[in-house]
Amino acid sequence: MLRKIFNPARLSRFQRTMVTVSSSDALVSTEVDDKTGYATVTLNRAPVNSLSLELMTEIVKTVDELERSNIRGMVLTSFSNKVFCAGLDIMEMVNPDLDRLRAVWTRLQDTWASLYGTSFPTVALINGHAPAGGCLLALCCEYRVMCNNFNIGLNETQLGLAVPPWLQGTMRQTIGTREAEIHCIKGTMFNSQDALKIGLVDELAAENGEAMQRALHYLNTFKQMSPYARSATKLLMRNKDIEDMKRGRKEDVERFVENVMNSDFQNGLTVYLQSLKNRKNK
């Protein structure tokens, strides 16, 4: 069954919808161009947009609001021109409170489902590094434009985390089964050129302005197309994955909690955090 379908009857409402901008201290800010109907959603959590419970809650809220306002497309990007998103906030996993840890994983599932299942077209403008959960955000979008000289990939296994089945599936869909298996297991991080070669991203750009032009070009390809046919086709392709995730979500949360509470994982995390700091001090 289709979960959400673009409703052309609601278009007239959209045409009256004007520019929306969130407050300057918001974790996620949104601007809608009233001429094109395209929203630019900017992740705004300094320094590296790591996915805390609060940031993920804002992402889900933003996508839900955009879904209700009938925009014609969305570009997801970062305030920083160095890091698109550094993945899950590692601090959420250090000696965590169990209820909050469960909420974090549940919200990551929600973030994936809402971004992956938008009726409108989505482009990730990857203007910085995108490890793990950062790569996940990009994979949820339909199209990926990446700036040169950054890294992207699902490096969870390098951190001692297993990649959940729904995230593996999104990777499989993007780069194919064989490559997804190899690179999820290895936890490969790709530089921009290699990410393009393997199909993890669709286009490269020298800088942000060019990346935005390429992102808008993708959105413009749907200008003359029936929004109904477009979104119905997308959702018919994606809804089964979302339903599958929802069916197994409780077990998925418990696997994550077990993984994180394991003492080897906690020890590894301390070493990993220290290695991040040492790298910085070099």
Ligand SMILES: CCCCCCCCCCC/C=C/C(=O)SCCNC(=O)CCNC(=O)[C@H](O)C(C)(C)COP(=O)(O)OP(=O)(O)OC[C@H]1O[C@@H](n2cnc3c(N)ncnc32)[C@H](O)[C@@H]1OP(=O)(O)O
């Ligand atoms: C079968 C089912 C099993 C269930 C189990 C499931 C588990 C699967 C999990 C799958 C989902 C996703 C998981 C994740 O996302 S884990 C997080 C992975 N992220 C990383 O490894 C990124 C680490 N960071 C970096 O590599 C670099 O910081 C980066 C390249 C992103 C940027 O480098 P840069 O030099 O610009 O910045 P700094 O390294 O100096 O960082 C600035 C400060 O930010 C802190 N930082 C960085 N990343 C994170 C993070 N992810 N969380 C929290 N904090 C982060 C860093 O320590 C610096 O802090 P200080 O200024 O205080 O030193």
